[in-house]
Amino acid sequence: MTFYHYFQSKTDALNNYLHEIIESYLEECSRSLGTDSFYDAAHVRHAFLFFDQYAEFFLTLAGASLYCLMIDAINDYMIRFVDPVYPRSHYELYYYGGALLNVFLKWEADGKTEPIDAIVEVICRCCNIPLS
DSSP, X not given: OXXXXXXXXXXXXXXXXXXXXXXXXXXXXXXXXXXXXXXXXXXXXXXXXXXXXXXXXXXXXXXXXXXXXXXXXXXXXXXXXXXXTSOOOHHHHHHHHHHHHHHHHHHHHTTSOSOHHHHHHHHHHHTTOOOO
């Protein structure tokens, strides 16, 4: 009964947790990298390493066919937090967020067999982001 006092459904609870994770990421990111840019290799690397601590949660969502919750959360993050500071086409923000999420999930599902720097290089090459 207490659960439904705070959440309408299980999906609401999962969405709430996703948004808590994103808020933690924003705080950590602003402390360690600053807010000068988000579209660089350092931020890609930082994002993968930060979200790695929640890998089991993300892989569980993906395995339960709840990918839509994750992509909705990252799209919301891009529009609410990235766009006001670094204005870009919403299509570009959705593309970038989707690329990060998909590559992150694949890297985690494969057991992180590729070094993080190789993954960052792939993303940077595909998204035309300078490596330095």
